[in-house]
Amino acid sequence: xxxxxxxxxATSLPVATGRNASSIRYIDGELAVSNGTNxxxxxxxxxxxxxxxxxxxxxxxNRAMEVVAIRQIHSVAGTDGSAVSLQVTKDTTTNAPGAxxxxxxxxxxxxxxxxxxxxxxxxxxxxxxxxxxxxxxxDRLSLDFAGTLxxxxxxxxxxxxxxx
Amino acid sequence: MSDASxxxxAVSLPVATGNSNSTVRYIDGELALANGTNxxxxxxxxxxxxxxxxxxxxxxxNRAMEVVAIRQVHSTAGxxxxxxxxxxxxxxxxxxxxGDSAGAATTTTAGVAGxxxxxxIAAHTAATGGTYTLTLTLSGESAFTTGAxxxxxxxxxxxxxxDVAATTAAITGWTNADIVVTGGPLSSGAxxxxxxxxxxxxxxxxQTTIDGAALTAAGTAGAPSTTTPGDVGVDxxxxIAAHVAATGGTYTLSLNINGGGVVTTGAxxxxxxxxxxxTAINAVSGVTADHIVVTGGPLSSGAxxxxxxxxxxxxxxxxQTTIDGALLTIAGTAGAPSTSTQGVVGxxxxxxIAxxxxxxTGGTYTLSLTINGGGVVTTGAxxxxxxxxxxxTAVNAVSGVTAxxVAITGGPLTTTALTVxxxxxxxxxxxxxQTTIDGxxxxxxxxxxxxxxxxxxxxxxxxxxxxxxxxxxxxxxxxxDKLSANFxxxxxAxxxxxxxxxxxxx
Numbered sequence: 001x002x003x004x005x006x007x008x009x010a011t012s013l014p015v016a017t018g019r020n021a022s023s024i025r026y027i028d029g030e031l032a033v034s035n036g037t038n039x040x041x042x043x044x045x046x047x048x049x050x051x052x053x054x055x056x057x058x059x060x061x062n063r064a065m066e067v068v069a070i071r072q073i074h075s076v077a078g079t080d081g082s083a084v085s086l087q088v089t090k091d092t093t094t095n096a097p098g099a100x101x102x103x104x105x106x107x108x109x110x111x112x113x114x115x116x117x118x119x120x121x122x123x124x125x126x127x128x129x130x131x132x133x134x135x136x137x138x139d140r141l142s143l144d145f146a147g148t149l150x151x152x153x154x155x156x157x158x159x160x161x162x163x164x
Numbered sequence: 165m166s167d168a169s170x171x172x173x174a175v176s177l178p179v180a181t182g183n184s185n186s187t188v189r190y191i192d193g194e195l196a197l198a199n200g201t202n203x204x205x206x207x208x209x210x211x212x213x214x215x216x217x218x219x220x221x222x223x224x225x226n227r228a229m230e231v232v233a234i235r236q237v238h239s240t241a242g243x244x245x246x247x248x249x250x251x252x253x254x255x256x257x258x259x260x261x262x263g264d265s266a267g268a269a270t271t272t273t274a275g276v277a278g279x280x281x282x283x284x285i286a287a288h289t290a291a292t293g294g295t296y297t298l299t300l301t302l303s304g305e306s307a308f309t310t311g312a313x314x315x316x317x318x319x320x321x322x323x324x325x326x327d328v329a330a331t332t333a334a335i336t337g338w339t340n341a342d343i344v345v346t347g348g349p350l351s352s353g354a355x356x357x358x359x360x361x362x363x364x365x366x367x368x369x370x371q372t373t374i375d376g377a378a379l380t381a382a383g384t385a386g387a388p389s390t391t392t393p394g395d396v397g398v399d400x401x402x403x404i405a406a407h408v409a410a411t412g413g414t415y416t417l418s419l420n421i422n423g424g425g426v427v428t429t430g431a432x433x434x435x436x437x438x439x440x441x442x443t444a445i446n447a448v449s450g451v452t453a454d455h456i457v458v459t460g461g462p463l464s465s466g467a468x469x470x471x472x473x474x475x476x477x478x479x480x481x482x483x484q485t486t487i488d489g490a491l492l493t494i495a496g497t498a499g500a501p502s503t504s505t506q507g508v509v510g511x512x513x514x515x516x517i518a519x520x521x522x523x524x525t526g527g528t529y530t531l532s533l534t535i536n537g538g539g540v541v542t543t544g545a546x547x548x549x550x551x552x553x554x555x556x557t558a559v560n561a562v563s564g565v566t567a568x569x570v571a572i573t574g575g576p577l578t579t580t581a582l583t584v585x586x587x588x589x590x591x592x593x594x595x596x597x598q599t600t601i602d603g604x605x606x607x608x609x610x611x612x613x614x615x616x617x618x619x620x621x622x623x624x625x626x627x628x629x630x631x632x633x634x635x636x637x638x639x640x641x642x643x644x645d646k647l648s649a650n651f652x653x654x655x656x657a658x659x660x661x662x663x664x665x666x667x668x669x670x
Contacts, residue, residue, distance in 0.1 A: 026187075029199050031206060043197065043206030047664075049214065055239075058214045060627055062233035062666040064202060094625045097239050097660055138627040140237055140662070163204045 030162060041162060044068065047141065049157045053149055055098040057091065058157075059141040065161040067103055067133040067141075070124035072112040075154025079115070084147035087111030088124065088157060090132060091140040098144030101132050111144070114152050134164060194668055205668060208232065211647065212664040213252075217655035221255065223647040229667040231639045231647075234630035236618040239660025248653035249617035252630065252663060254638060255646040256611065268518045275586060275595045278366025278510025284347075285355040285374050286500045291315040293380035294493065296350065298326065300343070301370035302363075303507070308333035315379050316349040326357075337363035359507060366593075368507040380413060380493050391469070393481050400472040400482040403460075410434040410464045412493035417441070420483035421449055421456070422476075434492050435462045451476045510593030517582040517601050524548045524578055526607035531555070534597035535563055535570065536590075548606050549576040565590045611638045613647070620651075620658050640670060 023034040032039040045065075049058035070088055078084035085107060091100035104111045104124045112122045126133055135141070141159055187198045196203040209229075213222040234252050242248035285298070295312035310325040317325075323345040330338045342361020347353050359369055387405045394400030404417070414431035421427070429444040436444075442458040449456055455474020460467050472482050517531070528545035535541070543558040550558075556572040563570050569588020574580050586596050614630035622628060632639055641647070647665055 031197050031204070043204050043208075045208070045210045047210055047212060052215065056215060056660045057237055057239065057662040059210065059212050060235040060237050060662055060664040062210070062235050062664060063205075063208075091625070094623065096625050137233075138235060138629070140627070161210075163206070163208070164199060164202060 044162045057097045057140040057142040061135040065135045066164045069160040072122045072157045077118045078152040080148035080150045084114040085110040087144040097142040208668045213649045221646040221648045225641040229641045230670045233666040236663040237627045241624045242620040243657040244654035248620040251617040251650045254611040273514040275513030276511035279508035281359040281507030282505035283357045291351045291379045294378045296376045299373045303367035316351045319345045366510045399478045402470045404468040410492040413491045415489045418486045435464045512592045513586040513596040515584040527605045529603045532600045
């Protein structure tokens, strides 16, 4: 489609608040771009922990970021009789991996249930405390396992961040 | 916050350079968006090395990117007594982290085959006597001149004359027959001088010259003729055509006056005027002086006219006067010298293998050579820090030519270029194919992205921030370039190593 404008309105716009007909807008202070179906947030990035089943950091912030989403999956569920769970934490200063502030409120703040059905994505419920979700440069994201990890395997966690 | 504008100014703008009130601006060439607090760089991405303590790549660029920040943390510090470090590197090319670091293989001096000079002296078929000399000026030597060479000397005689003169002139390294003479004699064919001996081969020599001033050219004097035959009431008039080529020597005239027998003048200079010729005829004619009147001339510029007008020779049909020009000379008309093949100095090929692009700490490389256009031969594996002597041995083993004729100097490649010189008799003065290096098995630390290293013995769970290199090129990744973790030291106890790199597209 030939387009002589710098930025033109999408053929259709996704539903959003406001009465803005532009393809670009700020939504909750974050730049959003319409692709005709969804609002895309071009500044967001994804970080992934792939396969680890021990407490450990998997991201060190180089700039101020805010956690906007966390999802998790495992290929083999835990079989231990007690609860087996995975929390994602924000570690600051000299926190050991997983010793920082919990980001998830799932399962009464325990985090993802690693005994849930394998190969089924779990969506994290983020803490309501805005400050907790914000990372300064040097803050880390870590996995914090709880319980006995018998049989647990194939744990993948993806965190979406937006620069702030 | 809903927003009724297309793209409205942020409620407040962060402090930034420039005077733009826009929510969107470029800062240092990068798109930045104000969110009311900070400038956000929406194109930046994060990539993270997680866990492990062995060298490995953790990012491959799919587009041109630039490193803008690196931070690192470890959960357990190293306990080894020596230094234990981590450095993030940019790896280019192929293979494992810190991979291909071979420097460029180039030809410093292309080989050039030597060419022997060939000169020629054109034939001088008019020469019928006399002599000539040749003056030769060899490359790097003073000129020397042969002795007199007979106009009809054969090639062997001419060559001997050159040999004698060159020996007398003490030409450096001279051996008789270094200049081979063929063809000739000059009076019938061109002379060819081929500069093929060791003292003269493959050099550019000055043109040899010939001095033909002493050559003679008999039979080329002007043709005699009778303009008006004598008869009753008519005086005989004869003519000797001009011989403008004559530049020296003498001639004689032979007359048969009144059928009384041939008389011949003394030698007459080639440029004698009519009065002089008149005197010469008077001296031998046996008739009254000036009864045979000479006009015109001198012969070198115009015809001579003999008029039999005196009463003792007039009104009579006289025999044709003849001319003998055998002693006339025609200097300056010797055959023209020329160079049919310019001598060219041969040049030995010199090639170079540049030092490693990165800091190479191990592994091997091979060199592949194509000598004299033959097949490619490849050395065995050479240690990354092999000396010139070691490389020489490896090349000797596969070269197929005399050992050392492909000479290796310089190196080791960790610091110094290797030089490959094709200097032996079986490979010299030839344009050789570029030698190549296969460094895919080298082990290096890659290109430095950060100055210094992360100390893995530092306090656990404490973030370290890298200082990026000031070399802009090292921070820029082309598609296919990799970021790697490069560990150094003994990793005892080191655990939970995480390093996050922020990149921006460029």
